[in-house]
Amino acid sequence: MGKEKTALSFDKNLSERLKTRRFVELKNDVAKASASESEFDFSRIALSLANDYESVYYIDMQDDSYIEYKTSGVDKKLHIASQGDNFFADTVINCEKLVFKEDQKEFLSKISKSNFDDAIKHNITFTHRYRLVIDGVPRYYQLKTTRGTGADDKYIIVGVKNIDALVKREQKSAKEAETFSQIAHALAIRYEVIYYVDLITGEYTEYSSSDKYAQLKVGAKGYDFFGDTKYNMKKSIYSEDYPMMAEAMDKVNFINSLSNTNVYTITYRLLLDGEPEYVNLRAVRPLGDENHVVIGVVNINDSMKRKFELKNAISLANKDALTGIKNKRAYDCDSEKLKERMLSSVVVPEFAVVVCDINDLKVVNDTKGHHAGDEYIKDACKIICDTYKHSPVYRVGGDEFALILTGEDYMYRNVLLETIRSISKNNKKNGLVTLACGMGVYSCELDKDVETVFERADNAMYENKRRFKADID
Numbered sequence: 301m302g303k304e305k306t307a308l309s310f311d312k313n314l315s316e317r318l319k320t321r322r323f324v325e326l327k328n329d330v331a332k333a334s335a336s337e338s339e340f341d342f343s344r345i346a347l348s349l350a351n352d353y354e355s356v357y358y359i360d361m362q363d364d365s366y367i368e369y370k371t372s373g374v375d376k377k378l379h380i381a382s383q384g385d386n387f388f389a390d391t392v393i394n395c396e397k398l399v400f401k402e403d404q405k406e407f408l409s410k411i412s413k414s415n416f417d418d419a420i421k422h423n424i425t426f427t428h429r430y431r432l433v434i435d436g437v438p439r440y441y442q443l444k445t446t447r448g449t450g451a452d453d454k455y456i457i458v459g460v461k462n463i464d465a466l467v468k469r470e471q472k473s474a475k476e477a478e479t480f481s482q483i484a485h486a487l488a489i490r491y492e493v494i495y496y497v498d499l500i501t502g503e504y505t506e507y508s509s510s511d512k513y514a515q516l517k518v519g520a521k522g523y524d525f526f527g528d529t530k531y532n533m534k535k536s537i538y539s540e541d542y543p544m545m546a547e548a549m550d551k552v553n554f555i556n557s558l559s560n561t562n563v564y565t566i567t568y569r570l571l572l573d574g575e576p577e578y579v580n581l582r583a584v585r586p587l588g589d590e591n592h593v594v595i596g597v598v599n600i601n602d603s604m605k606r607k608f609e610l611k612n613a614i615s616l617a618n619k620d621a622l623t624g625i626k627n628k629r630a631y632d633c634d635s636e637k638l639k640e641r642m643l644s645s646v647v648v649p650e651f652a653v654v655v656c657d658i659n660d661l662k663v664v665n666d667t668k669g670h671h672a673g674d675e676y677i678k679d680a681c682k683i684i685c686d687t688y689k690h691s692p693v694y695r696v697g698g699d700e701f702a703l704i705l706t707g708e709d710y711m712y713r714n715v716l717l718e719t720i721r722s723i724s725k726n727n728k729k730n731g732l733v734t735l736a737c738g739m740g741v742y743s744c745e746l747d748k749d750v751e752t753v754f755e756r757a758d759n760a761m762y763e764n765k766r767r768f769k770a771d772i773d
Contacts, residue, residue: 353459354441359387361420361454364413366390388413400431400438416445416456423447429463440467491596492579497525499555500591504528526551538569538576558583558593567600577601620695622674623681631694631702635750638704642748651706652713652741653750655757656684656720657765658699659734679733687719702754705739713739724768736765 351371356378359366366387369378384390391411399407409415410428418424425446431438442463448455497504504525522528529549537545545568547553558564564583569576578601584594618630626634641648658680665673677699684693684701691709696702705713717739724734738760740753747753 353461355381355460357387357456357458357460359416359456359458361416361456364388388416398432400433403430406430411443419445419456420447420454429467439464491598493597495525495595497593497595498591499593502526502551526554536570538571541568544568554583558585578604623678623695625681625685626692626694628694628696630692631696631704634692634694634704635754639749642750648742648744649706650710650742651704651753652710652739653753653757654688654703654705654713654717654737654739655754655761656680656701656703656735656737657761659724659736659765659768661699676733680735683720683723683733683735687716687723702757704750713741721764721768728768734768736761736768738762738764 354370356369357366358369364386366384367380368382370381371378388411392408395404395407395411407428407430410426415426419426425444427442427444429440429442432441433439440463441460443458443460446457446459447453448457493506493508495504495506502524504522506520506522526549530546533542533545533549545566548557548566554564562585565580567578567580570579571577577599580598580600582596582598584596586592586594618626618633620627638648638651658677661673661676664676677695680699681693681695681701684703688703688705688709690707691703691705694702703709705716709716717737720735720737724736728734738757740756740758740760742753
């Protein structure tokens, strides 16, 4: 029993020892397999990273020897492309042969023994961009240096990458951005001040190019554009224009106006240096951005002055000096515009031409003098203007007037014509100024220009003059 027990005990102990040894062997096998798998994974990662470069240099910083690796084949495996005993000496030689001349000096200053020693000492990683001459054409490359780790910490790894396509895209984008910037500047320079406004939050940024507009004291940045504008307008807007601008720059009104066309303009006057000056506000939504608006304010005071001066000059040129009414030049201009409408497809409004001629003006001039004749003309003009209150009156000759009747005067044309004739009859009895009048009514079927209507009115006027002198009713 005792021996059997000892034997059983021996067998059990042996079995346990065998199991333990087998476990250790299996554990070691697994560890080896895991290590091998880890090394395989690491190699694949390293190869994948290396494929991003055309060349990878492995440099021993203790003796300056190096190996150049490249990837090749379908599997993109690393192979040794070259090697040498002095990386830095070979770099100088290759730089003269391959690096673009304008880049050589900087290239050699970067790829130097001292810089690489600093990289080793301080664990510095740096990059450098330069150009290599390939087939006679300079192409952009970039190298990146990295210090090795662990047992390789005395080595520098240099990766060289072709970035020519990337740089060309960057240059194109930079050129386009510069061109856009120049265009934007050229367009913006006409504006005295520009605001970029967030319509949702009210935040805004102001860009001002004029000392005058800085006096308005609108900050460079703000958080409530419409509130700040409302406050500043009370001090800066010309009083006559304030009600209009207060309504226009109300946030709700402004956004509604902008929503219709995405562009909103308004002209008003600002008080600059104590004087009102005309400015034009133009608001535009950026393309595809409903939440912002760009508002530009341009000073148009000089152009408005020229406009008013031109308008006044035209007004003076079209005004009869004696009576203050329009002259023949104005009549010709207005009748020509009407003729253009008659010849176009535009609907022509109903109109009539009235011609009035002063009776016996020559007699007055001959017997009483030209001053009396001038007063006679003014009296005749007053009768016409008082009768035809809604139509332009033109002095088209020394003693002749013309009118183009539209609207209310056209509607009551016959009554008004009889009114003139009735006044003339009464004035004849009292020795006052009298007029002969005739009227021609436009017919779309008969008339192709105003002149034919004028001729009918002129003929009717001479018939009225004949009858008036003969006292025929």
